[in-house]
Amino acid sequence: MGLLDGKVAVITGAAQGIGFAIAERFAADGARVVIGDIDEAAATTAAEKLGGSAVATGVRCDVTSASDTDALLAAATERFGALDVLVNNAGITRDATMRTMTEEQFDQVIDVHLKGTWNGLRKASAIMRAQQRGAIVNISSLSGKVGMAGQTNYSAAKAGIVGMSKAAAKEMAHHGVRVNAIQPGLIRSAMTEAMPEHVWEGKMAEIPMQRPGEVAEVASVALFLASDLSSYMTGTVLEVTGGRFM
Numbered sequence: 509m510g511l512l513d514g515k516v517a518v519i520t521g522a523a524q525g526i527g528f529a530i531a532e533r534f535a536a537d538g539a540r541v542v543i544g545d546i547d548e549a550a551a552t553t554a555a556e557k558l559g560g561s562a563v564a565t566g567v568r569c570d571v572t573s574a575s576d577t578d579a580l581l582a583a584a585t586e587r588f589g590a591l592d593v594l595v596n597n598a599g600i601t602r603d604a605t606m607r608t609m610t611e612e613q614f615d616q617v618i619d620v621h622l623k624g625t626w627n628g629l630r631k632a633s634a635i636m637r638a639q640q641r642g643a644i645v646n647i648s649s650l651s652g653k654v655g656m657a658g659q660t661n662y663s664a665a666k667a668g669i670v671g672m673s674k675a676a677a678k679e680m681a682h683h684g685v686r687v688n689a690i691q692p693g694l695i696r697s698a699m700t701e702a703m704p705e706h707v708w709e710g711k712m713a714e715i716p717m718q719r720p721g722e723v724a725e726v727a728s729v730a731l732f733l734a735s736d737l738s739s740y741m742t743g744t745v746l747e748v749t750g751g752r753f754m
């Protein structure tokens with residue numbers, strides 16, 4: 509018995525990294541998954557890796573676009589007949605101190621994280637409200653809790669996702685829809701592997717568990733929030749950080 513047997517989940521930014529690990533974990537627990545990503549070829553390859561069309565489908569979606577988001581969610585109902593879970597995971601970084609950050613870099617990060625999450629959240633909420641059930645998981649970041657130098661754009665967006673999740677949780681609770689957020693810390697992925705070594709080492713020194721997290725360790729918390737194991741939880745923010753900035 510899988511925790512998501514018979515359920516259909518949409519995960520944004522799931523062609524690689526944390527999103528793909530979530531898709532993999534959900535599929536292993538019985539879900540059929542729709543992998544949304546701005547990189548269409550990578551989304552298709554990711555779906556094939558999960559076992560192909562009976563289990564997964566890849567859809568090109570830029571989360572900043574409301575119409576792309578509509579099409580992504582429609583793929584879940586058209587291909588698999590339902591929408592039970594949405595994970596808003598797609599993300600980018602454009603790190604720079606305020607002295608050098610351009611307005612474009614600020615806007616890009618706010619758009620993908622805040623507007624992108626809002627697009628998924630409001631459109632999935634409309635579908636889930638009609639069926640009176642559903643679970644939404646938003647991927648924030650520890651940067652949104654403590655603020656990181658060089659990330660005024662990203663920290664603001666990730667803190668905004670917390671407020672957005674709580675507001676939506678209050679709007680949707682009596683419709684049977686739960687909305688929760690995850691704040692990962694330093695997780696080994698393409699996003700963090702791009703960091704200069706001295707930045708990586710600085711972050712490592714802050715982690716009581718003295719190691720980075722693995723994408724599978726975020727995926728298992730997403731599974732918990734997506735499944736009935738967390739049936740009485742909404743509006744929460746779970747930290748997956750090895751104890752960093754507790």
Ligand SMILES: NC(=O)c1ccc[n+]([C@@H]2O[C@H](COP(=O)([O-])OP(=O)(O)OC[C@H]3O[C@@H](n4cnc5c(N)ncnc54)[C@H](O)[C@@H]3O)[C@@H](O)[C@H]2O)c1
Nearest residue numbers: 521525526546570571597598599649692694695697698699
């Ligand atoms: N890796 C970490 O340490 C860490 C820590 C905290 C939070 N996060 C968050 O976790 C999420 C996943 O991060 P990751 O480390 O797996 O990153 P990643 O760069 O490996 O993957 C991000 C994915 O999002 C996709 N994407 C980017 N822009 C998109 C858009 N506009 N529309 C749709 N898809 C888009 C990319 O193509 C990619 O497949 C992000 O929201 C990130 O901010 C990561």
